[in-house]
Amino acid sequence: MATVENRAQKPAAGINDDIGEATRLELYRSQVLLREAEQRAFDLFLQNLVKGTSHLSLGQEAVAAGFATAMKPGDLSFCTYRGHAHTLARGVPVEKVLGELMQRDNGLMRGKGGSMHLTSAEHGVMGSYAIIGAHLPIACGAAWRAQYKGTKDVSVCFFGDGTTNIGAFHEALNFAVVWKLPVIFVCENNLYMEYTPIASVTAVKQPAADRAAAYGLERILIDGNDADVVYRTAQDAFAKARAGAGPSLIECLTYRHSGHSRADPAKYRPEGELERWKERDPVKVYRERLKQFGVDDKAIAAIENDVRKIVDDATEACKAAPMPPLDLLTTDVYADGGFAWRN
Amino acid sequence: MAELTYRDAVARGIAQEMERDEDVVFLGEDVADAGGVFKATVGLLEKFGPIRVRDTPISEQAIMGAAMGAAMTGLKPIAEIMFSDFFAVCFDYIANEFPKSRYMSNGQLKCPLVVRTGNGAGSRFGAQHSQSVENWCMMIPGLKVVAPSNPRDVIGLMAAAVRDPDPVIFFEHKSLYATKGEVPDGEIVDTLGTAAIARPGKDATILALALMVPRALAAAEKLKAEHGIDCEVVDVRSLVPLDTQTILGSVARTHRLFTVEENPRLCGWGAEIVSIVADEAFYDLDGPPVRITTPHIPLPAADILEDIALPTVDRIVDRVKRSMNS
Ligand SMILES: Cc1ncc(C[n+]2csc(CCOP(=O)(O)OP(=O)(O)O)c2C)c(N)n1
Ligand SMILES: [Mg+2]
Numbered sequence: 139m140a141t142v143e144n145r146a147q148k149p150a151a152g153i154n155d156d157i158g159e160a161t162r163l164e165l166y167r168s169q170v171l172l173r174e175a176e177q178r179a180f181d182l183f184l185q186n187l188v189k190g191t192s193h194l195s196l197g198q199e200a201v202a203a204g205f206a207t208a209m210k211p212g213d214l215s216f217c218t219y220r221g222h223a224h225t226l227a228r229g230v231p232v233e234k235v236l237g238e239l240m241q242r243d244n245g246l247m248r249g250k251g252g253s254m255h256l257t258s259a260e261h262g263v264m265g266s267y268a269i270i271g272a273h274l275p276i277a278c279g280a281a282w283r284a285q286y287k288g289t290k291d292v293s294v295c296f297f298g299d300g301t302t303n304i305g306a307f308h309e310a311l312n313f314a315v316v317w318k319l320p321v322i323f324v325c326e327n328n329l330y331m332e333y334t335p336i337a338s339v340t341a342v343k344q345p346a347a348d349r350a351a352a353y354g355l356e357r358i359l360i361d362g363n364d365a366d367v368v369y370r371t372a373q374d375a376f377a378k379a380r381a382g383a384g385p386s387l388i389e390c391l392t393y394r395h396s397g398h399s400r401a402d403p404a405k406y407r408p409e410g411e412l413e414r415w416k417e418r419d420p421v422k423v424y425r426e427r428l429k430q431f432g433v434d435d436k437a438i439a440a441i442e443n444d445v446r447k448i449v450d451d452a453t454e455a456c457k458a459a460p461m462p463p464l465d466l467l468t469t470d471v472y473a474d475g476g477f478a479w480r481n
Numbered sequence: 482m483a484e485l486t487y488r489d490a491v492a493r494g495i496a497q498e499m500e501r502d503e504d505v506v507f508l509g510e511d512v513a514d515a516g517g518v519f520k521a522t523v524g525l526l527e528k529f530g531p532i533r534v535r536d537t538p539i540s541e542q543a544i545m546g547a548a549m550g551a552a553m554t555g556l557k558p559i560a561e562i563m564f565s566d567f568f569a570v571c572f573d574y575i576a577n578e579f580p581k582s583r584y585m586s587n588g589q590l591k592c593p594l595v596v597r598t599g600n601g602a603g604s605r606f607g608a609q610h611s612q613s614v615e616n617w618c619m620m621i622p623g624l625k626v627v628a629p630s631n632p633r634d635v636i637g638l639m640a641a642a643v644r645d646p647d648p649v650i651f652f653e654h655k656s657l658y659a660t661k662g663e664v665p666d667g668e669i670v671d672t673l674g675t676a677a678i679a680r681p682g683k684d685a686t687i688l689a690l691a692l693m694v695p696r697a698l699a700a701a702e703k704l705k706a707e708h709g710i711d712c713e714v715v716d717v718r719s720l721v722p723l724d725t726q727t728i729l730g731s732v733a734r735t736h737r738l739f740t741v742e743e744n745p746r747l748c749g750w751g752a753e754i755v756s757i758v759a760d761e762a763f764y765d766l767d768g769p770p771v772r773i774t775t776p777h778i779p780l781p782a783a784d785i786l787e788d789i790a791l792p793t794v795d796r797i798v799d800r801v802k803r804s805m806n807s
């Protein structure tokens with residue numbers, strides 16, 4: 139982690155510094171919620187209640203929590219198939235997400251999208267995209283609309299390290315800079331693209347940060363396991379975007395604790411790597427930070443218990459929820475609600 | 482009424498919609514300052530300014546993605562992809578993104594945009610700038626697909642496409658840009674999913690699209706004058722939605738079906754229509770349906786080769802005559 143420039147780290151001035159206690163408790167709560175919900179998704183998969191595939195963000199919670207906490211209503215999130223955390227972080231109810239993973243009628247898209255396509259337009263989650271890179275240009279388009287309409291809304295696009303090697307990444311970066319769009323590109327560098335170490339397939343050391351210069355952007359490389367750092371960096375990028383000063387590209391160093399997807403035991407990781415990263419587990423890091431700041435154990439436990447109850451209740455609600463009705467099969471192909479292609 | 486080229490009809494169609502609705506925006510390569518490589522968008526920048534008419538980098542994925550993101554958040558973008566052959570470098574948006582977001586989100590997301598593109602052969606551009614690729618799009622649930630054959634339809638179908646709440650792929654034919662037609666004054670708004678009987682006739686139905694429409698019409702005149710065969714020519718206009726009622730109605734009257742398709746043979750739009758007719762109007766037919774297409778080849782550049790690749794007036798006449806006389 140020696141290369142990390144914690145540009146957003148500021149001297150500790152006590153809990154009521156620029157971030158403040160209320161936001162810190164929110165950041166912690168968000169990370170615990172993402173952790174518990176993702177862990178539950180994994181457990182439900184082991185019980186064969188989550189079908190299909192799923193890509194967990196265990197270990198990457200600080201990125202999702204840090205950005206979502208810095209967002210305002212009207213800001214839009216564009217996620218990948220690894221999108222549960224970003225969706226939940228925008229305030230989408232756990233039941234809606236688990237319900238979709240369990241392919242129930244109470245799911246966000248009533249089972250029509252599945253784990254890889256979580257969408258909640260009312261929360262500003264404008265889709266989760268499973269074709270690598272596809273959503274970077276789409277986020278540009280939403281930012282274009284904000285620019286055109288003169289709103290202060292910002293589009294935020296999350297993606298992995300592997301995504302920096304696909305053409306759409308480069309097209310979107312250039313396009314966003316040329317059009318000066320209010321969009322933030324957030325690369326979660328978890329060191330792997332699926333099963334392959336990112337370093338072995340990338341021309342530069344830092345897949346996003348080292349490309350920033352090619353688009354005239356500032357090189358931003360941060361500790362993605364520290365929610366304070368993420369939050370501060372996000373705030374700077376939002377301020378820039380809202381001021382009409384264009385896009386940012388932010389590389390967050392992080393690590394996924396589980397395999398790439400549910401089918402992956404992650405045997406390709408070198409001995410000890412996971413354990414080393416777990417020492418810097420973002421939830422653990424942040425709990426210690428709160429304690430250092432004098433937040434008492436009771437307040438921390440209260441957050442954790444509250445979140446566990448939310449996830450437990452959501453799980454029970456999903457188990458009891460019906461499967462989607464069969465007539466959903468042919469709805470919403472076209473705007474008239476159906477799938478007619480002929481008269 | 483005024484006589485207008487197909488090329489000028491494109492600009493007029495876009496302008497009509499941009500004047501009506503300030504949420505209509507237009508982007509593409511060389512479309513603003515230069516007025517388009519086919520000069521089909523000349524004057525739009527001057528009329529609507531650089532905020533609404535925007536030149537882009539050579540980034541087809543960015544163009545398509547930006548159009549989609551703008552559409553899902555409330556604008557009504559018209560995106561140009563210079564040559565339809567270039568769909569291949571941004572096909573993700575055509576195949577996976579535009580058409581599936583509404584379904585996957587259970588109706589939460591919308592994608593009301595138009596992609597207009599130069600399609601088809603006749604310019605001696607060779608295999609990568611000449612294809613007819615409407616069947617690439619026709620097969621994808623969630624898209625709508627139109628291909629006008631004359632200036633009036635360009636304006637009317639453009640209006641219908643822009644006002645439609647679904648993603649519409651709008652195929653302009655490069656070899657029609659210079660052709661002229663009568664266009665009424667004032668606003669023109671057509672309807673997607675409607676075919677047009679371009680020439681009534683009683684002996685056989687010829688279905689055609691885009692550049693093949695004038696060829697089918699010329700063939701019909703020849704068949705009547707030289708062989709006494711009276712053909713009805715139907716301009717299909719819209720592949721999705723498909724106006725099967727007009728097509729089946731024509732076949733029920735003439736009892737014979739021919740399709741004239743510019744695309745290479747396999748999986749052309751005519752194959753789908755022939756299968757519908759076989760399924761639903763088999764006993765109306767007095768003979769086997771016949772598809773007249775480009776062979777299963779990439780397109781050559783040389784004029785004498787390209788000219789024999791596409792269905793010609795003579796090939797249509799010959800094929801219809803042989804089939805009707807057998
Ligand atoms: C265009 C495309 N190519 C390949 C894949 C298969 N695929 C799914 S996830 C993935 C790895 C992506 O790695 P990264 O961008 O680092 O994201 P992470 O999974 O680590 O979050 C690949 C190759 C895909 N979905 N889309
Ligand atoms: Mg990765």
